[in-house]
Amino acid sequence: MSMEKVKLGSQGAIVSRMGLGCMGMSEFYGERNDEESSATILRALDLGINFLDTADAYGIGDNEELVGRTIRGRRDEVFLATKFANIRKKEDPSSWAISGKPEYVKAACDASLKRLGLDHIDLYYQHRVDPQTPIEDTVGAMAELVKAGKVKYLGLSEASPKTIRRAHKVHPITALQTEYSLWERHVEAAILPTVRELGIGFVPYSPLGRGFLTGTITKPSDLQSSDFRAQRYPRFAGENFDKNQVLVQRVRAIAERTGVKPGQLALAWVLAKGEDVVPIPGTKRRKYLEENAAAAAIKLTPEEVAELEAAVPQNEIVGDRYTEASMKTIDR
Secondary structure (H helix, E strand, O other): OOOOEEEEOOOOEEEEOOOEEOHHHOOOEOOOOHHHHHHHHHHHHHOOOOEEEOOOOHHHHHHHHHHHHHHHHHHHHOEEEEEEOEEEEOOEEEEEEEOOOHHHHHHHHHHHHHHHOOOOEEEEEEOOOOOOOOHHHHHHHHHHHHHOOOEEEEEEEOOOHHHHHHHHHHOOOOEEEEEOEOOEOHHHOOHHHHHHHHOOEEEEEOOOOOOHHHOOOOOHHHOOOOEOHHHHOHHHOHHHHHHHHHHHHHHHHHHHHHOOOHHHHHHHHHHOOOOOEOOOOEOOOHHHHHHHHHHHHOOOOHHHHHHHHHHOOHHHOOOOOOOHHHHOOOOO
């Protein structure tokens, strides 16, 4: 298997058709296993997946360190994305703040480069939009990082169409990263049309619905006590879990009929949305990485895409995608 390469945006970036989200390797989704996580990253490179996604907030720096030391001998094979703006502290992991202040942008980039052990970042995202700082100021500071050779391309995450347009006027934006999957399709109304108009690539995170669409999580007890999903994501909690499980079972039935796994079918659906859509399913195990990678070979017909969307209608999905407090950090 050798993963196809595609353009990401219109600024010259070339990435694998599918990336690898590294967040869960260090935090949020159960116990860590750095050895297996490193092996998973290296296996991704072997499969031709060169697009790795991390952030300074994941593991409060630990994830960048893990990714950095793992790829050190194979840097030329990697298109590395990381992010800034979510401020967390080791002494109080539960505290979160957002900053897009120019001086913070530069300091955060230098700190990420140090943890990664690299001289440049391929794609640098603003992880969340800072409502207290004009986007023009933030992107202006990010553009200075490009001029300094510390960053190649710029990105935004969870930004509204209005913010995307304002940012793109300051410096070309290569990619927008926002949640998108069979059970979260809000981007289709205005965000996808906006980025396509501007020539910006789209990077869906959580294309497997944080693992829910794989069908491997059938009851709340399947999640480890250290797994944050039931606490941070209302769709995994209480009655919502059971109601959403009905939708997953529909996907599972279609997958069984077509001879693939539910998660592969869900990924194939995202891939079918266009070559400018480059999902970054996350995993910390080689087994699931290989399953995800194989989904790139599944080509859905328009009828199959429609069948999946009918099986998971948006009005039947129960619960917000984040808690109320977290939804307030989303630029809308």
